[in-house]
Amino acid sequence: MSDFSDTLALSASGMKAQSMRLRHVSENIANADTPGFHRKIVSFEEVISRGIGTGKVQAGPIRLDQSELEQIFDPSHPLADGNGNYDGSNVDLVVEIADAREAQRSYEANLKMFDQARQMSSSLLQLLRR
Numbered sequence: 333m334s335d336f337s338d339t340l341a342l343s344a345s346g347m348k349a350q351s352m353r354l355r356h357v358s359e360n361i362a363n364a365d366t367p368g369f370h371r372k373i374v375s376f377e378e379v380i381s382r383g384i385g386t387g388k389v390q391a392g393p394i395r396l397d398q399s400e401l402e403q404i405f406d407p408s409h410p411l412a413d414g415n416g417n418y419d420g421s422n423v424d425l426v427v428e429i430a431d432a433r434e435a436q437r438s439y440e441a442n443l444k445m446f447d448q449a450r451q452m453s454s455s456l457l458q459l460l461r462r
Contacts (some may be wrong), residue, residue: 336453345390361432367411367421368421372395396399402419
């Protein structure tokens with residue numbers, strides 16, 4: 333039964349990591365028009381237990397995208413400098429939507445793996461009862 337619980341824990345860690353990624357992608361999309369906003373990037377790292385890789389993943393430290401911010405010309409904006417420019421954000425909506433789809437599909441794949449392991453363990457218990 334340990335293999336089944338390991339499989340459930342493995343897929344649950346993937347779902348948790350992808351949900352964290354989706355949360356930050358949503359924040360990026362929500363702040364696409366916020367002046368001076370830097371895009372958040374989520375990375376994943378393997379969970380190590382007693383010096384051995386477990387196969388589980390977790391969201392690593394959140395980093396800010398250091399690419400240049402978009403310069404927007406609007407002399408009437410309160411943040412505009414002497415030339416009439418201010419810093420926009422470095423969020424590209426096309427990239428964020430692609431990241432959101434990838435995170436969603438990865439989450440769904442982990443959910444299917446979780447469900448399959450649950451069904452297999454349930455079937456095994458039914459066989460052992462006979």
